[in-house]
Amino acid sequence: MLTDELKIEIYRMMYLAQTWEQRLLRLLDDGLVSGFYHAGRGHEALEVASMVALRDDDYLLYDHRGCAHMLAKRMSMVSLFGDFLGNDKGSTKGLGAGIVHIADPDHGVLGQSGTLGGGHVLAAGVGLSIKLRKTDQVVVNFFGDGAANRGTFHEGANVAGAWKLPVIYIVQNNGWAISTPQSQVTAIESFAERAAGYGMAGVSIDGMDPFLVYETMAEAVERARGGGGPTLLEGRVVRFRGHYEGDPGTYRSKEELAAGKDLDPVVRTRLRLLEDGLRTEEELDRLQHDVDAEIEAALEEALTGTVPGRERLSEGLYV
Amino acid sequence: MLTDELKIEIYRMMYLAQTWEQRLLRLLDDGLVSGFYHAGRGHEALEVASMVALRDDDYLLYDHRGCAHMLAKRMSMVSLFGDFLGNDKGSTKGLGAGIVHIADPDHGVLGQSGTLGGGHVLAAGVGLSIKLRKTDQVVVNFFGDGAANRGTFHEGANVAGAWKLPVIYIVQNNGWAISTPQSQVTAIESFAERAAGYGMAGVSIDGMDPFLVYETMAEAVERARGGGGPTLLEGRVVRFRGHYEGDPGTYRSKEELAAGKDLDPVVRTRLRLLEDGLRTEEELDRLQHDVDAEIEAALEEALTGTVPGRERLSEGLYV
Amino acid sequence: MTTTPTVRKLSYSRAINEALAEELARDERVFIMGQDVGAFGGAFGVTRGLHARFGGERVIDTPISEMFLVGGGVGAAITGLRPVVEMQYADFLWNAGDEIVGKMSKWRYMHGGLFTVPMVLRLPEGAAGGAGPEHSTCPEAALLAAAGSYIVIPSTPYDAKGLLKSAIRDDNPVAYFEHKGMYGLKGEVPEEEYTIPLGQADLKRVGDDVSIITWGRMVHRALEAAETAAADGISVEVLDLRCLRPLDVAAIVATVEKTGRVIISHEAGKTGGGGGEIAAIIAEECITSLEAPVRRICGIETPVPQSTHLEQYVVPTAEDLGAAITDIARY
Amino acid sequence: MTTTPTVRKLSYSRAINEALAEELARDERVFIMGQDVGAFGGAFGVTRGLHARFGGERVIDTPISEMFLVGGGVGAAITGLRPVVEMQYADFLWNAGDEIVGKMSKWRYMHGGLFTVPMVLRLPEGAAGGAGPEHSTCPEAALLAAAGSYIVIPSTPYDAKGLLKSAIRDDNPVAYFEHKGMYGLKGEVPEEEYTIPLGQADLKRVGDDVSIITWGRMVHRALEAAETAAADGISVEVLDLRCLRPLDVAAIVATVEKTGRVIISHEAGKTGGGGGEIAAIIAEECITSLEAPVRRICGIETPVPQSTHLEQYVVPTAEDLGAAITDIARY
Numbered sequence A, B: 001m002l003t004d005e006l007k008i009e010i011y012r013m014m015y016l017a018q019t020w021e022q023r024l025l026r027l028l029d030d031g032l033v034s035g036f037y038h039a040g041r042g043h044e045a046l047e048v049a050s051m052v053a054l055r056d057d058d059y060l061l062y063d064h065r066g067c068a069h070m071l072a073k074r075m076s077m078v079s080l081f082g083d084f085l086g087n088d089k090g091s092t093k094g095l096g097a098g099i100v101h102i103a104d105p106d107h108g109v110l111g112q113s114g115t116l117g118g119g120h121v122l123a124a125g126v127g128l129s130i131k132l133r134k135t136d137q138v139v140v141n142f143f144g145d146g147a148a149n150r151g152t153f154h155e156g157a158n159v160a161g162a163w164k165l166p167v168i169y170i171v172q173n174n175g176w177a178i179s180t181p182q183s184q185v186t187a188i189e190s191f192a193e194r195a196a197g198y199g200m201a202g203v204s205i206d207g208m209d210p211f212l213v214y215e216t217m218a219e220a221v222e223r224a225r226g227g228g229g230p231t232l233l234e235g236r237v238v239r240f241r242g243h244y245e246g247d248p249g250t251y252r253s254k255e256e257l258a259a260g261k262d263l264d265p266v267v268r269t270r271l272r273l274l275e276d277g278l279r280t281e282e283e284l285d286r287l288q289h290d291v292d293a294e295i296e297a298a299l300e301e302a303l304t305g306t307v308p309g310r311e312r313l314s315e316g317l318y319v
Numbered sequence C, D: 001m002t003t004t005p006t007v008r009k010l011s012y013s014r015a016i017n018e019a020l021a022e023e024l025a026r027d028e029r030v031f032i033m034g035q036d037v038g039a040f041g042g043a044f045g046v047t048r049g050l051h052a053r054f055g056g057e058r059v060i061d062t063p064i065s066e067m068f069l070v071g072g073g074v075g076a077a078i079t080g081l082r083p084v085v086e087m088q089y090a091d092f093l094w095n096a097g098d099e100i101v102g103k104m105s106k107w108r109y110m111h112g113g114l115f116t117v118p119m120v121l122r123l124p125e126g127a128a129g130g131a132g133p134e135h136s137t138c139p140e141a142a143l144l145a146a147a148g149s150y151i152v153i154p155s156t157p158y159d160a161k162g163l164l165k166s167a168i169r170d171d172n173p174v175a176y177f178e179h180k181g182m183y184g185l186k187g188e189v190p191e192e193e194y195t196i197p198l199g200q201a202d203l204k205r206v207g208d209d210v211s212i213i214t215w216g217r218m219v220h221r222a223l224e225a226a227e228t229a230a231a232d233g234i235s236v237e238v239l240d241l242r243c244l245r246p247l248d249v250a251a252i253v254a255t256v257e258k259t260g261r262v263i264i265s266h267e268a269g270k271t272g273g274g275g276g277e278i279a280a281i282i283a284e285e286c287i288t289s290l291e292a293p294v295r296r297i298c299g300i301e302t303p304v305p306q307s308t309h310l311e312q313y314v315v316p317t318a319e320d321l322g323a324a325i326t327d328i329a330r331y
């Protein structure tokens, strides 16, 4: 049930994800963080609210679009910063590092396949594992409209449907795969149209509305835990920034982008909380202020980490 | 249009395919033909009638289930026998040999991927080639209910739908992949349910009825030639024999098999032609007798072929 | 007086089956999946009886979805299970290339060692009976660069059982290649439980003049050739590597230092087969012990033809090896 | 008096772009497909401008479907077109393993030579800027066993252009590896049209004492090390193989016979990298010319870490090569 407290928590986490990412981008600008980053700005509602509907022992295979899902799955911010800084404060102790290979077994964060869509089949295997171990966990696999067209989806979804596995496939449909619009490479409007072909529940929703996301997700989770099988949940979202930092994004019209930004889930959710009288301006300001402080504290600690030396290059290769 | 003459031709070709295969099985028994053979008995209506709806310059990527599609695409029986005998009368001059890698560019027979489902993406590429070359050819890709679950299907079908390519995917649904029933590995009843997810026309028909197959196929071909895009055509068929010769087939109940054999497309089509007064018993007997003679003549010629020597082992590897 | 234990003979296929049965019984986290591995017993009958004994949740029939087979195995392995995945043919590893090389082999390393991936991929390989270019290869060398995974290739029923049990118990992923042409091969397999550590080569025959370094089915042709050579007074040592990773470099160096004349032999084509790696190690580590150039006696460098008539020319024979032995011994 | 032609300098990336443009213009059967290769110009900008000039039917944006990219390319190639397929990263060849090894490489052979498969796979490879384990490898050796396909790895803008034009015109399939870290590298490229035959190694530096056999980006580190060694009085020859298939065995043998001291160097990890094959050929063909053991100076044997801090240790440096040169020269 979507209680008022949950609504506040969802807002808090969305604000946190947005602000955390802003801070990360400053580290990037300062040259402290290396490598590719695919900002999640605009995807906060979908990534946060869906994760809030999970338990700690549920599994997550995240995607490359920002870190909101990981944050909402309760990964430590220190670890996340540490991963980007490539130091031993990170979840992977500076060995993996960067968004692609962050992980946190204690919170069910299983990592990511850098070849997009690799998670589709892993997720089905995790679902099978849950079924064989007879727990009531669920596994969530995030991916974009682009990665939805990898053949791995077909194989994973088919098995998940046939064996009624507790898998939730969340497609973050922002309409673009780098510079390629969905319409140019896919005949259908909504990927949810593909669910029936696998005997899966399929639903397409406004992914900019966190409360709708939460409720849809809660249903999918209940179905999965109850043995009712997998769900393909499409959230229609907007990617506010370039594909990666540095992408000029000239392929997308200014109008399209502006219209998308009008739907800012963080801004609009704050307004909703105010309108519904759940919190006052001051209360939300204080909440945000606390989050800001939390982020700074986490960063400060993460910055004390040490980068691993050359001698650790092969660490973790074999048991 | 399905004229009376076409009906007779379809029957003739089905009878030919069945008899040709019987003859091949005798060669197998005699130890003259080596290797794996997956008999097509029971699939004649689907394989023959669909191919009769094509032109010589249309393309075929066949599957491993018998040879009726190749025969109906007008491949020479001498070549086919030669391929199984592994001699220079074969289409591949004894170098490929066996059902897996028969080919005939003059009749659009492009070959087969021995890894099942490999043809799904090749077919999409052939469709793209037709579109780019601006001809009005079509390409047909055959596969079974088992191979339908390869990820290649997703990638090929998605592109075919998105770009409206002239591809016809024909799934020969006999309900079994070797010993594994469809229901155990797939949630849906009909693979045609997957078509909509790719923006493809999808249709599931009785694949034991050659005239229905022809008419459905003719529609799909017309759509494809006219730029209307791909079709997923499922024919429900019955595999009369084991998966391969030598398969005891104990996983399938006697009742299921007996019920299937009652639907014998060759036997029932003959009856229909008689009932509809298109031909008399004698006329059909004569037709069959002529076909028998044709087959024997072809085999006789094929048997005069020479098996390639060791020195030809690497022939055709590079241009 | 001690009684000699009766020596039991088992086929290679039964030895694998027994290893699977014992590990399924020993550890409830172990399960098998693959195409037709259930009641049907697998395309080559290797899993026969296991479905009846352990049920459909331990021995699972899958769809024709090789990417799921391997990737799903990884998913199960990182969440507490120990999958043994059967590919119907080893050649199909290419159908799940990224799952094997990018996921199974790298998941642990690239996630900072936070997970283990205890899984075994069973890969029936080799030319046998006209299965053609896509069902006849010995692709073990394709995984040489896939650090993170072990590569095991047993040549006898004894090795097959002992190595498979170790592979299943190992916390690293293992690609286990079994030659289809050896399934019927019989050999001694003790009643008592045993395991063989991964990474130890085995001297299948001791000799002084020439070393054949080999693995998989070629071991038997090497032994045959060694027998023939013995009649001509040439003493041949046959080193069965058994694993390409972990690789027993010490055993390679030892045999080279002993005989100074080396033939490397495998069924896969010479170029890009595992023999290049072995030859390179010799050229680096013990070249000064050589009395003759290294020779590779390997399969043809073309896809394997479908026709059984041509297929017979694909794999080196004991005679091919015999000629090489005579040659190199004279050098 | 003849005027010296003005020498034009182009980047590696522009040289590839020019080759593509010229071949698109020359032969209407040639087309390009890949992810974001259209108006966006490709993930690394290599196809920039081609969409504007040749239109969306010659330069095609595809979905994220690597099996279609390669398998679809094969379908187009056997029906009369000449696709040039761009994979966004060379590592993704594993996502289309069967399409490359089983279809692109084997289709012609296994169908009795009835078809040709004239296609080029462009594969941006190598460690550059923290792209991690799945976007940084040099997997060219994975195709060594895939007889039927050629393997081309240019190291300079001149070679990149000339070899790509030959690859596109060749009726055999070609896997063409271009190192991401070289896209910005400038070099002389004539205005006039030229091609470079596939299968000819190139002596990038002539020397007497030590040979470095190498390819791809390592050529430059080898040249740098050679320069340094020259100051110490060691004369180093640098042989750029340029192609692993067709392989210029004669050039390998010639340089070994000349210097007797060989270092093989590539960016990929030593085990399972192409260097094993080269070392094996030397051990077979010209071992008696060697004055010292062969040495392989190669990348680390782990997946490439994501962190740029660790990534810098992955690829051998000119200093690593320098140390090996000093060592081997003294042997």
Ligand SMILES: Cc1ncc(C[n+]2csc(CCOP(=O)(O)OP(=O)(O)O)c2C)c(N)n1
Pocket (backbone or CB within 6 Å): A038, A065, A114, A115, A116, A117, A143, A144, A145, A146, A147, A148, A172, A174, A176, A177, A178, A239, A243, D035, D064, D066, D088, D092, D095
């Ligand atoms: C198998 C594979 N192909 C291509 C890429 C390169 N790539 C990285 S992100 C991306 C676009 C992804 O688009 P989408 O899935 O819609 O996610 P979004 O970036 O829009 O969130 C591509 C093509 C990859 N990482 N893996």
Ligand SMILES: Cc1ncc(C[n+]2csc(CCOP(=O)(O)OP(=O)(O)O)c2C)c(N)n1
Pocket (backbone or CB within 6 Å): B038, B065, B114, B115, B116, B117, B143, B144, B145, B146, B147, B148, B172, B174, B176, B177, B178, B239, B243, C035, C064, C066, C088, C092, C095
């Ligand atoms: C990629 C791949 N996986 C597995 C096989 C082994 N195999 C050959 S036929 C077959 C069953 C095919 O079933 P289906 O597609 O339904 O066709 P049918 O035999 O019923 O006509 C299998 C699993 C293969 N050839 N290729």
Ligand SMILES: [Mg+2]
Pocket (backbone or CB within 6 Å): A144, A145, A146, A172, A173, A174, A175, A176, A177, A178
């Ligand atoms: Mg997207």
Ligand SMILES: [Mg+2]
Pocket (backbone or CB within 6 Å): B144, B145, B146, B172, B173, B174, B175, B176, B177, B178
């Ligand atoms: Mg079937």
